[in-house]
Structure formats: structure tokens, C-alpha cells
Amino acid sequence: MKPAVLIVDDEAGVRSSLAGVLGDEGYAVEAVDSGEACLNRAAGRVFDLIILDIWLPGADGLETLTALRERGVDAEVVMISGHGSIEAAVRAIKLGAFDFVEKPLSLDKTVLVVRNALRQRRLEVENRALRADADRRQVMVGESPVMAELREQVALAAPTNGRVLIHGENGTGKELVARSLHAMSRRAAGPFIDVNCAAIPEELIESELFGHVRGAFTGAVHDRRGKFEMADGGTIFLDEIADMSLKTQAKVLRVLQEQVVEPVGGREGIPVDVRVVAATNKSLPEEIQAGRFRDDLFYRLNVVPIVVPPLRDRREDVSRLSEHFLSVYAGEYGHGVKRMDPDGLAVLRQYDWPGNVRELRNVIERVVIMVPGPVVTVQDLSFLETAVPASAGRSGHTSAPVRLHDARDRFERDYIASALAIEHGNISRAADTLGLERSNLYRKMRAFGIRPSRPGGPRRSALSAGAGSPGPDPS
Ligand SMILES: Nc1ncnc2c1ncn2[C@@H]1O[C@H](COP(=O)(O)OP(=O)(O)OP(=O)(O)O)[C@@H](O)[C@H]1O
Numbered sequence: 289m290k291p292a293v294l295i296v297d298d299e300a301g302v303r304s305s306l307a308g309v310l311g312d313e314g315y316a317v318e319a320v321d322s323g324e325a326c327l328n329r330a331a332g333r334v335f336d337l338i339i340l341d342i343w344l345p346g347a348d349g350l351e352t353l354t355a356l357r358e359r360g361v362d363a364e365v366v367m368i369s370g371h372g373s374i375e376a377a378v379r380a381i382k383l384g385a386f387d388f389v390e391k392p393l394s395l396d397k398t399v400l401v402v403r404n405a406l407r408q409r410r411l412e413v414e415n416r417a418l419r420a421d422a423d424r425r426q427v428m429v430g431e432s433p434v435m436a437e438l439r440e441q442v443a444l445a446a447p448t449n450g451r452v453l454i455h456g457e458n459g460t461g462k463e464l465v466a467r468s469l470h471a472m473s474r475r476a477a478g479p480f481i482d483v484n485c486a487a488i489p490e491e492l493i494e495s496e497l498f499g500h501v502r503g504a505f506t507g508a509v510h511d512r513r514g515k516f517e518m519a520d521g522g523t524i525f526l527d528e529i530a531d532m533s534l535k536t537q538a539k540v541l542r543v544l545q546e547q548v549v550e551p552v553g554g555r556e557g558i559p560v561d562v563r564v565v566a567a568t569n570k571s572l573p574e575e576i577q578a579g580r581f582r583d584d585l586f587y588r589l590n591v592v593p594i595v596v597p598p599l600r601d602r603r604e605d606v607s608r609l610s611e612h613f614l615s616v617y618a619g620e621y622g623h624g625v626k627r628m629d630p631d632g633l634a635v636l637r638q639y640d641w642p643g644n645v646r647e648l649r650n651v652i653e654r655v656v657i658m659v660p661g662p663v664v665t666v667q668d669l670s671f672l673e674t675a676v677p678a679s680a681g682r683s684g685h686t687s688a689p690v691r692l693h694d695a696r697d698r699f700e701r702d703y704i705a706s707a708l709a710i711e712h713g714n715i716s717r718a719a720d721t722l723g724l725e726r727s728n729l730y731r732k733m734r735a736f737g738i739r740p741s742r743p744g745g746p747r748r749s750a751l752s753a754g755a756g757s758p759g760p761d762p763s
Pocket residue numbers: 424427428429430456457458459460461462463464465569609612645646649
């Protein structure tokens with residue numbers, strides 16, 4: 289992508305000569321004649337560099353620079369100073385401008401300064417991308433009480449060798465939890481081997497998991513190590529475990545019991561030291577009932593159960609997660625970090641997120657690509673509102689007509705839930721917003737089965753009681 293440069297100067301001659309030279313240098317150049325026009329333009333697309341005259345009619349260069357920064361425009365800025373405005377240029381540097389050039393402009397000098405500024409800009413963007421990339425690997429973003437609880441469980445379970453079974457809907461972050469468990473364990477230096485049981489064809493899964501010896505079956509021309517052996521000294525992550533056939537389950541059970549794997553077609557078992565973390569979005573007890581899952585394997589895998597809650601039950605996290613993904617994708621696509629305006633954020637918080645964090649991530653990636661300016665607004669998110677009518681909530685799944693009474697209840701329930709989410713679960717503040725007595729709101733929450741968002745565990749409630757947050761159920 290060509291670096292984008294915006295020239296701001298009221299002299300037509302300066303605009304055209306600079307635009308010509310910088311265009312020849314291979315930049316995508318635009319030019320405007322005032323500070324106001326600059327702000328307008330910068331709201332419309334992302335520039336890598338803004339070349340800003342200090343003396344301008346209307347808002348001058350310094351005012352414009354300040355306004356740009358206030359609006360979160362993070363382009364590099366090079367000032368153009370005329371005679372007598374060097375002092376102002378120095379002040380501009382203090383305000384974060386990269387450098388200045390003096391009028392009359394030496395085009396060579398200007399080209400050089402522009403190159404340096406753009407190199408600086410590229411380094412900053414790359415740096416952000418690297419940081420974002422490191423972040424993306426393991427960090428579990430979210431400050432909601434449920435997330436805090438989840439983090440605590442992960443921290444407690446990680447250093448043990450205990451098998452962990454992670455349960456949660458699609459896209460809630462099960463794999464992230466599994467990776468964090470590994471990263472925080474004493475096996476962190478060992479391998480983390482990920483096996484998606486749903487993605488491997490039944491006839492290959494045993495060879496995939498346990499390996500095979502040469503000649504074990506047609507096409508087995510070499511010995512092959514299985515995933516269990518590769519995970520020796522580390523962690524194996526058995527994802528979508530419910531999709532494993534009963535036959536394979538029996539073999540996995542043997543590995544867990546004996547800590548030995550037998551490659552397909554081999555005679556000798558290979559001892560392995562592997563910690564098993566499994567995940568599923570299905571209810572294993574139900575799978576057991578239906579005869580599709582072995583209960584003895586379930587009990588062996590389920591030593592430490594961890595549940596990852598759906599995003600609609602922790603709407604407080606939507607804002608942090610959005611910021612996180614906005615920064616991740618700004619790094620990836622190499623431009624400034626966009627900002628979500630408050631109304632846009634409200635839409636994101638109200639949406640039901642059937643695809644959970646993965647869906648939110650995809651939505652943010654989509655707006656980072658599609659929205660040219662630095663601010664994401666409600667209009668940019670209109671595709672979400674049409675996906676789920678605002679008042680439909682979970683009733684959106686059924687198209688059958690419902691009684692007015694039920695519809696009203698659903699609306700009231702969703703409305704209260706979103707007011708609570710906006711107030712971070714603070715019942716008193718939500719009651720204020722809704723114009724209800726706190727006790728009345730509490731009654732309604734109970735009637736609708738809306739839990740206070742702080743978990744009701746005695747320790748945590750005691751901790752949060754003084755913090756102005758909802759305490760445990762008074763009854
Ligand atoms: N708390 C979180 N903070 C930051 N990123 C998250 C969080 N939870 C999930 N993600 C991101 O959302 C995406 C989906 O997460 P992940 O793959 O862990 O979910 P999953 O439960 O395994 O999903 P699936 O059931 O679809 O396999 C990933 O890109 C992950 O990095």
C-alpha cells in the first residue's frame with residue numbers, strides 16, 4: 289500500500305509543487321487549504337503523514353495539530369514554517385510533530401524529511417503489530433467478574449498436572465484457555481500440541497494420535513510419530529472431544545490409564561509424559577446418556593472442569609475486547625488504531641453474539657477493513673442490527689408469533705440486562721438509569737432469572753461488598 293500523505297497549505301503554489309514531488313516519490317498525495325479542511329479529511333481516511341503549514345487562515349497549524357491529536361489521529365506530522373514562525377515550529381515538536389521544514393521550501397530537504405517521517409511511522413506501525421501479535425497469542429482480555437473468576441481458575445489449575453475439561457459455546461475462547469493453561473504450567477517450555485478431533489477423518493485419527501509403523505497399512509511408507517508422542521513433556525489439547533468415535537475413545541482411555549501409546553501396527557508401547565486438556569461445546573453428560581461418549585473417559589478427563597461463559601453473559605467485556613481487536617487489526621493492516629464511538633459501542637453491547645468472541649473479532653476485523661476513517665460509528669455496524677432485530681433478543685431464534693405478554697417480558701428482560709451491562713453490573717446505577725427503585729429492579733432481575741454479574745461465591749462477594757457493586761442476594 290502506498291503511504292498516504294496530506295498536504296495542508298493555503299498557498300496553491302506550495303500545494304501543487306509539493307504534491308507533484310511527493311507524487312513522483314510514489315506516495316498517494318492529497319492537498320487541502322485550511323486546518324478545518326485537514327480535520328475533515330483526516331476524519332474520512334487514514335493518513336500516514338500530514339504536512340501542515342503553521343500559518344493558516346482560520347485554525348492555524350498548532351491548533352490543527354492539537355485538534356488532530358485530540359481526535360486520535362496518529363499520523364506523523366511535519367510542520368512547514370515561514371519566517372518568524374520557528375518558535376511555533378519548536379512548540380509543534382513538543383506537541384508531537386515529527387520535524388519541520390522552513391519556507392522557502394527546499395524540495396530536496398522536504399523529500400528527505402518526509403522519508404524520515406514515513407520511516408518512523410512504519411517502525412511505529414510494525415512495533416504495534418509485533419506487540420499485538422504477542423498479545424494475541426495468550427492474553428485473555430476482559431475485566432468482568434466472570435472473566436476474573438475464569439482467570440483465577442486457570443491460574444489455580446495451570447501448575448498442577450490435573451486433566452482439564454473445558455466446556456463452552458463456539459468461539460468463547462476455549463482454545464485460548466487451553467493455551468493459557470499450558471503457558472502457565474511447569475510444562476510451558478515443552479510442546480503444546482493441538483488436535484482437532486472433529487477435523488480428522490475417522491480412519492486417520494488413530495494414526496494421528498498414536499502414530500504408526502512402516503507398513504501398518506497401505507500408504508504407511510514411513511514410521512510416523514503420533515501427537516501424543518510429540519506432546520511428550522508438554523500438553524496435548526484434544527479439541528472437540530465429543531466428536532471422537534467410541535473406538536478411539538477406548539484407545540485414548542488406555543493411554544490415560546497407562547501413560548503409554550501404541551503406534552498403529554507396532555508391538556511395543558512408548559511411554560509418554562503428557563498432560564491432557566480437552567474441550568467441547570457439547571454437553572458430555574448428554575452425550576453419555578445418548579451412548580455416544582464413554583463415561584469412564586469423561587470422569588478421567590473431567591478432573592478439573594472449566595466453563596467458559598458465552599459473551600452475552602459478560603457484556604461488560606465487549607468494550608475491552610473491541611479495543612483489543614481494533615488494536616490487533618490496526619497492527620495487522622498497518623494503519624492507525626480506530627476508535628469505536630459510544631453509540632457504536634452500545635450496539636455491540638446489546639447484540640447477542642451467538643458466535644461469541646470469535647464473532648466479535650470478525651466484526652471488528654470487518655470494520656477495520658471497511659471503515660476508512662478513524663472512528664467507527666453506528667452506521668458502520670448496521671449489518672449487525674439487521675442480523676438480529678434490536679428487540680428480538682433470544683426470541684429472535686423463533687419466528688412463531690408470541691403472546692403480547694411474553695413479548696413484553698422478553699423485551700423488559702433484555703432491556704434490563706443491557707442497562708446492567710452498560711453500568712458494569714452495578715444495580716444501583718442501572719436502577720437510576722431505568723428510573724426504578726433498587727429493590728424493584730432486584731425483584732425484576734430475580735423474576736427474569738438475571739443474575740447479578742458478580743459471582744455469588746462468599747469470598748468474592750465479601751471482597752466486592754465495599755466496592756459499591758451488587759452484593760449477594762439479600763434473601
Ligand atoms: N478473552 C479473550 N480475549 C482475547 N481474545 C479472545 C478471548 N476469548 C477468545 N478470544 C479470541 O477469539 C477467537 C476464538 O477463541 P477460541 O478459538 O479460543 O475459541 P473456541 O472456544 O476454541 O472456539 P471454537 O469452539 O469455535 O473452536 C480467537 O481468536 C481468540 O484469540
